[in-house]
Amino acid sequence: xxxxxxxxxxxxxxxxxxxxxxxxxxxxxxxxxxxxxxxxxxxxxxxxxxxxxxxxxxxxxxxxxxxxxxxxxxxxxxxxxxxxxxxxxxxxxxxxxxxxxxxxxxxxxxxxxxxxxxxxxxxxxxxxxxxxxxxxxxxxxxxxxxxxxxxxxxxxxxxxxxxxxxxxxxxxxxxxxxxxxxxxxxxxxxxxxxxxxxxxxxxxxxxxxxxxxxxxxxxxxxxxxxxxxxxxxxxxxxxxxxxxxxxxxxxxxxxxxxxxxxxxxxxxxxxxxxxxxxxxxxxxxxxxxxxxxxxxxxxxxxxxxxxxxxxxxxxxxxxxxxxxxxxxxxxxxxxxxxxxxxxxxxxxxxxxxxxxxxxxxxxxxxxx
Ligand SMILES: *Cc1c(COP(=O)(O)O)cnc(C)c1O
Numbered sequence: 001x002x003x004x005x006x007x008x009x010x011x012x013x014x015x016x017x018x019x020x021x022x023x024x025x026x027x028x029x030x031x032x033x034x035x036x037x038x039x040x041x042x043x044x045x046x047x048x049x050x051x052x053x054x055x056x057x058x059x060x061x062x063x064x065x066x067x068x069x070x071x072x073x074x075x076x077x078x079x080x081x082x083x084x085x086x087x088x089x090x091x092x093x094x095x096x097x098x099x100x101x102x103x104x105x106x107x108x109x110x111x112x113x114x115x116x117x118x119x120x121x122x123x124x125x126x127x128x129x130x131x132x133x134x135x136x137x138x139x140x141x142x143x144x145x146x147x148x149x150x151x152x153x154x155x156x157x158x159x160x161x162x163x164x165x166x167x168x169x170x171x172x173x174x175x176x177x178x179x180x181x182x183x184x185x186x187x188x189x190x191x192x193x194x195x196x197x198x199x200x201x202x203x204x205x206x207x208x209x210x211x212x213x214x215x216x217x218x219x220x221x222x223x224x225x226x227x228x229x230x231x232x233x234x235x236x237x238x239x240x241x242x243x244x245x246x247x248x249x250x251x252x253x254x255x256x257x258x259x260x261x262x263x264x265x266x267x268x269x270x271x272x273x274x275x276x277x278x279x280x281x282x283x284x285x286x287x288x289x290x291x292x293x294x295x296x297x298x299x300x301x302x303x304x305x306x307x308x309x310x311x312x313x314x315x316x317x318x319x320x321x322x323x324x325x326x327x328x329x330x331x332x333x334x335x336x337x338x339x340x341x342x343x344x345x346x347x348x349x350x351x352x353x354x355x356x357x358x359x360x361x362x363x364x365x366x367x368x
Pocket of ligand 1: 093094166222
């Protein structure tokens with residue numbers, strides 16, 4: 001007997017999520033001091049100074065358990081979005097919520113639908129809960145919501161739609177999402193994973209909260225990890241019908257969001273200036289990167305988020321390795337069957353500049 005043999009079947013065949021390489025690891029392995037991590041779509045402007053002050057102010061009380069109901073944070077979110085706090089559930093990162101949804105609603109051998117090139121976590125969560133992940137073919141690296149609606153069977157429990165998507169940076173319109181919701185039976189839960197919501201400027205972007213009024217089977221998830229710059233604290237949330245919220249709360253562990261994270265998130269919500277600065281940095285950085293990539297004749301997938309996925313026109317792994325040697329961590333996309341692509345987080349102007357310079361050198365070396 002091995003322990004692997006007695007483990008649940010879904011977990012035996014599970015390939016864990018491959019996160020971006022941590023900076024300390026690269027520093028250790030390569031003996032480098034200056035490292036730019038542009039691999040996990042974190043906010044390179046850092047956390048809001050107001051969040052940092054809030055963290056300091058609650059640290060001395062960390063011998064107390066956090067507020068399990070996160071009353072103040074849910075109230076702050078409810079005020080922001082003009083909704084009832086009963087519709088908000090908090091997670092240890094929004095991926096915690098994604099997992100609670102599958103735990104609540106997928107029976108063994110039910111199907112979980114997501115898109116080809118969709119966020120990798122969905123398939124992992126499905127397998128971990130004895131459900132069957134089904135990737136639906138995409139179009140131009142964009143979720144094909146009509147194909148997804150057609151793929152629904154009486155075994156389908158949950159549809160995950162990252163909007164915009166990671167790792168492609170593409171998004172689905174209000175019209176497309178509404179059409180899907182119109183087609184899908186209401187006993188199928190549709191999850192719009194809006195991890196990059198704050199970055200969205202497009203007028204035809206799906207307004208999921210307004211759609212929830214019509215479609216109670218729609219769940220929205222958002223996070224403090226990306227634009228709000230609090231990835232290390234792990235706090236995200238779901239917005240959904242109060243009955244769904246109540247069910248998710250039954251399986252949520254009571255102290256899943258710690259007191260420091262709760263305080264930081266409240267302060268981050270209040271710091272409109274820092275958010276604006278972050279969005280501006282992202283827009284300018286996107287222009288800077290796109291111009292530099294055009295000079296290098298590198299194609300990219302049009303992105304509305306805080307990252308750009310580029311096609312290096314050859315196996316990307318050696319370029320990834322060469323960038324690492326230069327102290328720049330990006331994300332190779334082999335797990336997504338995108339062997340020629342690299343995903344690059346949009347950083348500060350200086351980081352973007354270093355990335356472009358290093359990329360030029362790597363490509364020169366690779367072609368000579
Ligand atoms: C980063 C990301 C998440 C996870 O965010 P956390 O709140 O940090 O768990 C979820 N979905 C997508 C598409 C992401 O890119």
